[in-house]
Amino acid sequence: MSLELLTDILIATVPLALIFSTLFAFTTWLERKTLARIQNRIGPNKVGIPCTRISLFGLGQPAADGIKMIFKEDIVPKGADRLFHLLAPILALIPAMLVLCFLPLKFPWTESLLPVQAFLLDSAVIFFFAITGINTIAVFMAGWASRNKYSLLGGMRAIAQMVSYEIPLVLSAVIVVMRVGSLNAAEIAGAQAGGNWFIFSPWGLTAFVIFFIAALAETNRSPFDLPEAESELVAGYFTEYSGFKFALFFLAEYISIFAISGLAVTLFLGAGNGPGLPNLPWLSIVCFLVKVFVLIAIMIWLRGTLPRLRVDQLMGFAWKFLLPLSIVNILVAGFAWHAQQQENTIITVITWLVAIIVLYSTAKGLNQLSRAKLKMREYKYAE
Amino acid sequence: MTLLGSGIFKGMAVTFRNFVGSYFQRERLPTNDYSWRTEGSLPQHAGDYPKEEGEQLRDTTTVTNYSRNFPMLLHDGGEPAETIRCVACQICERSCPPQCIYIEKSTEKKEDASGKMQFYPATFDIDVSVCMSCQICVEVCPFDAIVMNSQFELSTPNRFGGLLLRRGDLLKSNDYYHKIHPEEAAARDKRIADEKTAKEAKKKAAAEAAKKKAEAKAKAEVEAGEGRSE
Numbered sequence: 001m002s003l004e005l006l007t008d009i010l011i012a013t014v015p016l017a018l019i020f021s022t023l024f025a026f027t028t029w030l031e032r033k034t035l036a037r038i039q040n041r042i043g044p045n046k047v048g049i050p051c052t053r054i055s056l057f058g059l060g061q062p063a064a065d066g067i068k069m070i071f072k073e074d075i076v077p078k079g080a081d082r083l084f085h086l087l088a089p090i091l092a093l094i095p096a097m098l099v100l101c102f103l104p105l106k107f108p109w110t111e112s113l114l115p116v117q118a119f120l121l122d123s124a125v126i127f128f129f130a131i132t133g134i135n136t137i138a139v140f141m142a143g144w145a146s147r148n149k150y151s152l153l154g155g156m157r158a159i160a161q162m163v164s165y166e167i168p169l170v171l172s173a174v175i176v177v178m179r180v181g182s183l184n185a186a187e188i189a190g191a192q193a194g195g196n197w198f199i200f201s202p203w204g205l206t207a208f209v210i211f212f213i214a215a216l217a218e219t220n221r222s223p224f225d226l227p228e229a230e231s232e233l234v235a236g237y238f239t240e241y242s243g244f245k246f247a248l249f250f251l252a253e254y255i256s257i258f259a260i261s262g263l264a265v266t267l268f269l270g271a272g273n274g275p276g277l278p279n280l281p282w283l284s285i286v287c288f289l290v291k292v293f294v295l296i297a298i299m300i301w302l303r304g305t306l307p308r309l310r311v312d313q314l315m316g317f318a319w320k321f322l323l324p325l326s327i328v329n330i331l332v333a334g335f336a337w338h339a340q341q342q343e344n345t346i347i348t349v350i351t352w353l354v355a356i357i358v359l360y361s362t363a364k365g366l367n368q369l370s371r372a373k374l375k376m377r378e379y380k381y382a383e
Numbered sequence: 384m385t386l387l388g389s390g391i392f393k394g395m396a397v398t399f400r401n402f403v404g405s406y407f408q409r410e411r412l413p414t415n416d417y418s419w420r421t422e423g424s425l426p427q428h429a430g431d432y433p434k435e436e437g438e439q440l441r442d443t444t445t446v447t448n449y450s451r452n453f454p455m456l457l458h459d460g461g462e463p464a465e466t467i468r469c470v471a472c473q474i475c476e477r478s479c480p481p482q483c484i485y486i487e488k489s490t491e492k493k494e495d496a497s498g499k500m501q502f503y504p505a506t507f508d509i510d511v512s513v514c515m516s517c518q519i520c521v522e523v524c525p526f527d528a529i530v531m532n533s534q535f536e537l538s539t540p541n542r543f544g545g546l547l548l549r550r551g552d553l554l555k556s557n558d559y560y561h562k563i564h565p566e567e568a569a570a571r572d573k574r575i576a577d578e579k580t581a582k583e584a585k586k587k588a589a590a591e592a593a594k595k596k597a598e599a600k601a602k603a604e605v606e607a608g609e610g611r612s613e
Contacts, residue, residue: 037402040411305398306391363387 016100023289024254025062031300033058038304072243077147080240084145089241089248092138095131096255102128103262104189104271105285124185125177128263129170132218135256136162139227139237142249146240154236157311158227161217164315165224168322169214172207175333176267189271197270202355203333206363208268210326212295215260217318219253222303229308261295262288320370321363328362448564451531453511454520455560456553459496463554464503466496468528471504475520475529483513484520507553511537512546527575533563 029044036043044058076085102124121127136159143155176198177183180191198204217224228236238249265271269291272284309317332355339351405411459466471488487506495501520529532555539545561568 034402037405038398040401040405042405301395301398302391304402305394360387367387 013101016105017097020097020100020255020258021251023258024251025066026059027254027257027296028062028065028250029059030297031303032061034297034300035304038301066247069247070244074243074245075240077240079147081145081147084141085240086245088138088142088145089245089252091141092135092252093248093255095134095138096252096259099128099131099259100255100262102185103259103288104185104266105262105288121184123183125173125183125188125263125267128185128259129166129173132256132259133162133166135218135252138252142241143237146237148240150233150235151237151239154227154229154233154239157233158220158237160311161220161224161226161314161318164318165214165217165322168210168318168326169218171323171326171330172210172214173263173267174330175203175207178330178333179337185266185271189266189273192270193273195270195273195275197268197273199268201336202352202359203329203336204268206325206329206359207333208264210322210329211264211268212298214318214322215264216299216302217314219257219260221257221299223306223309224314225308226311226314257296257299258292261292261299264295265291316370321366324366325359325363329359332358448566450533450535451518451564452516452535453514453532453537453548454509454518454529454553455532455534455555456507456550457528457530457557457560458554460556460558461496463551463556467503467554468495468526469504469507470495470501470526470528471507472525474523474525478519478523480517480519481513481515483510483515484508485510504550507550509548509553510546511548512542527571530560530564530567530571 033043044061046055047058047060047064048055049060076082102121139158139162140155143151143153143158146152176188179198180188182188182191192198199208216222220227226236227233228238233239238246241249265288272288274283274287336351336355339347342348401411457468458464459468471486473486473488476484476486485506485508486504489503489505492500493503495503516531518531521531537546557568557572561572
């Protein structure tokens with residue numbers, strides 16, 4: 001390996017790691033603050049600049065938490081598999097960090113070396129899904145190695161959930177791949193230039209909603225946070241983790257949220273493209289990150305709103321609702337593409353109307369079908 | 384026919400109202416009630432936890448009336464141990480789900496506030512590291528002797544002994560109870576008074592009935608005696 005290649009790689013990847021780690025710290029603060037306000041509390045507001053009385057709305061909280069995490073005792077249970085217990089948080093973090101390289105973030109200083117993203121890969125979307133799949137193994141590894149029933153139950157729930165929701169996630173991304181005819185993230189971003197985002201069509205919107213819901217489940221976010229359900233499983237698969245390993249899990253979780261939001265932005269929300277904005281490198285990065293943060297804000301908002309699903313509801317929703325809907329959506333998008341080849345305004349309008357009706361009625365019908373038939377409860381003794 | 388997913392949007396609207404409202408309406412933040420402070424003596428931001436050096440909210444009358452965390456024992460003023468309401472019946476000890484109450488009954492009886500001879504708890508401990516603040520002890524107490532306190536900042540450097548509240552720590556006067564939970568205390572006092580008057584009325588009625596019965600009996604006896612003498 002030549003020195004030049006090594007510096008190229010470092011220049012392209014180190015900023016990614018730094019930027020997203022910083023954003024992770026900010027996001028934990030944002031999440032705690034937003035959830036607190038939703039629950040009519042104040043949230044962290046004490047920690048600011050050390051040795052002064054400047055509190056900066058508690059923005060120093062993530063740093064204080066980080067210092068605490070590093071200096072805490074690292075406890076490994078007596079019966080645990082020490083090697084896998086150590087490997088699990090690392091294995092959770094690596095794929096999350098790795099997929100950041102495939103996001104079409106255009107850093108100005110990398111322009112001369114690598115054109116658009118850290119790693120230019122023709123099959124970026126496939127690679128993204130393949131690598132995020134490793135996360136499932138890390139979660140189960142943590143649950144298994146801890147030798148704790150709560151960890152194991154959390155790990156098993158995580159596997160069932162992640163495997164189920166991976167399918168609608170990939171199938172909803174297929175719409176975009178069909179439209180662009182490429183798996184390259186940069187080409188997908190380029191195809192949406194000038195405000196021509198994929199979300200602005202009935203099938204695109206449906207795909208985006210499916211993608212977003214599946215992404216929530218993939219990253220174990222509320223209301224799909226069954227693998228780490230506090231009230232049922234203590235903390236799920238990382239019950240037995242403390243100190244820095246816990247921090248690594250926490251970091252991995254947030255980085256994968258960034259990654260999957262970044263992919264959603266790339267696929268459906270026009271990547272770094274802001275309508276009416278000049279195509280400057282810095283502006284494109286800012287635009288991309290703003291969109292990612294809008295998605296994350298919605299995730300936090302949903303976490304503050306929705307209660308956790310039951311296990312059967314979770315699986316039923318993936319297999320009976322999201323999967324058929326995404327398959328119907330692919331068919332609709334395929335027909336619509338052929339109809340739009342005619343370049344006729346009337347046909348396009350009719351296609352849109354038909355697509356809206358078909359997709360909505362499918363969703364409505366699936367909702368009726370997949371809903372569990374509940375009988376009226378009969379009270380035998382209480383009257 | 385409702386729109387698909389409209390329930391989620393309704394819920395999100397509710398949380399959004401809470402989010403925005405918490406910035407503008409101070410009464411939306413029920414855990415931080417600082418109305419007791421006079422204007423101008425507030426810390427840097429009104430509604431924040433105190434930031435002054437060494438400042439602590441030891442005075443639990445400062446928190447909102449709806450705050451409650453651990454139980455306390457009531458006494459009716461004066462020397463706490465003399466007017467304690469608890470009669471060591473141990474109902475709370477038995478009904479406590481996490482079993483955090485420990486009571487030792489006294490061997491001899493002692494006069495309580497109303498002058499009645501009663502047992503009293505020689506030891507009454509609550510382990511607040513175990514207590515889950517369920518308030519069941521308050522519900523089951525037939526003597527209105529145990530109620531919820533709103534004292535916080537119970538942190539202590541001693542992990543075991545420091546979190547074990549002894550009888551002396553738990554005893555609080557009824558006046559203090561009126562101060563921290565005015566509405567609840569007033570309602571409780573009214574109920575106790577009502578029960579007392581009802582009991583007295585019943586007693587009086589019973590006494591009168593007994594008197595009447597005795598009179599009637601005496602009369603009958605007299606009559607019988609008269610009859611016999613005839």
